[in-house]
Amino acid sequence: MKIITDKRCTGYSREGHPERPERIISTVERLKSQTELQLAWTAPGPVSDGQILHAHSPELLARLQIPHDFDADTPYCENIAGYAGASVGAALVALEAARDGENVFSLMRPPGHHATRDHAMGFCYLNNIAIAVLEAVATGSRRVAVFDFDVHHGNGTEAILLDHPGCAYFSIHQFPCYPGTGSTNVGTNCFNYPVAPGAPRETYRATLARALGDMKNSQPDLIAVSAGFDAYARDPLAEGTLEAADFHWLGQSLRRLGVPLFSLLEGGYSQDLPELILAYLKGVEGI
Numbered sequence: 001m002k003i004i005t006d007k008r009c010t011g012y013s014r015e016g017h018p019e020r021p022e023r024i025i026s027t028v029e030r031l032k033s034q035t036e037l038q039l040a041w042t043a044p045g046p047v048s049d050g051q052i053l054h055a056h057s058p059e060l061l062a063r064l065q066i067p068h069d070f071d072a073d074t075p076y077c078e079n080i081a082g083y084a085g086a087s088v089g090a091a092l093v094a095l096e097a098a099r100d101g102e103n104v105f106s107l108m109r110p111p112g113h114h115a116t117r118d119h120a121m122g123f124c125y126l127n128n129i130a131i132a133v134l135e136a137v138a139t140g141s142r143r144v145a146v147f148d149f150d151v152h153h154g155n156g157t158e159a160i161l162l163d164h165p166g167c168a169y170f171s172i173h174q175f176p177c178y179p180g181t182g183s184t185n186v187g188t189n190c191f192n193y194p195v196a197p198g199a200p201r202e203t204y205r206a207t208l209a210r211a212l213g214d215m216k217n218s219q220p221d222l223i224a225v226s227a228g229f230d231a232y233a234r235d236p237l238a239e240g241t242l243e244a245a246d247f248h249w250l251g252q253s254l255r256r257l258g259v260p261l262f263s264l265l266e267g268g269y270s271q272d273l274p275e276l277i278l279a280y281l282k283g284v285e286g287i
């Protein structure tokens with residue numbers, strides 16, 4: 001299992017914000033202290049403006065340089081463009097590792113799935129997964145599916161990939177919840193699986209299973225996973241009901257599809273995040 005991370009992704013923060021450096025620091029400590037998974041640690045690679053501009057407007061790139069908060073959730077921090085770019089660079093390394101047949105996880109921040117073509121929002125500045133998927137399509141992948149199990153709908157990923165040839169988006173999320181989108185399918189290739197707040201664990205898991213089945217039927221040749229762990233029963237930001245065992249099952253289920261896949265960290269704000277990530281990675285690795 002390859003883990004892509006960089007200590008520098010912990011270099012920015014806003015006091016009191018749930019999307020905080022400790023999410024990464026504590027997960028790195030947990031992964032380094034365990035012995036069940038054999039891990040190879042790798043750093044993010046370079047990213048060009050051209051790769052980012054597959055998914056975003058030049059106006060957003062320019063906006064990232066302006067020192068004003070983007071919205072109440074999404075603060076400006078010094079060099080935020082550099083931090084966001086490193087997270088994209090990790091996604092691109094993850095894509096290459098998947099194509100080489102490796103199991104891989106990008107353990108970086110900021111997350112990306114709320115960032116739209118023109119706007120940073122919802123703790124996200126650049127849409128890591130959309131950029132990687134469009135890079136994959138531009139470099140030979142024919143059918144790329146995004147599987148987004150973050151508890152929030154990935155409105156940015158959906159908007160960027162909407163009706164884009166070669167891409168499909170499958171999102172399982174709480175609805176109603178932030179950002180308010182994702183109640184129904186959109187366009188020809190965006191499939192949404194809303195789950196009611198506080199729905200029983202069995203219901204949440206059955207919805208995940210239904211989405212997995214639909215994605216399998218779409219016969220992707222590459223799967224990109226927006227791995228958010230905030231549907232966890234004790235996450236402070238939403239009302240999901242999943243347990244660590246469900247994230248292990250998710251990893252196992254994705255592995256069993258037998259398609260190259262890479263996973264990028266999105267949300268997950270409970271203090272148990274390291275355990276949830278470890279459970280998921282064990283599932284992906286088949287242990």
Ligand SMILES: [Zn+2]
Nearest residue numbers: 150152230267
């Ligand atoms: Zn989330």
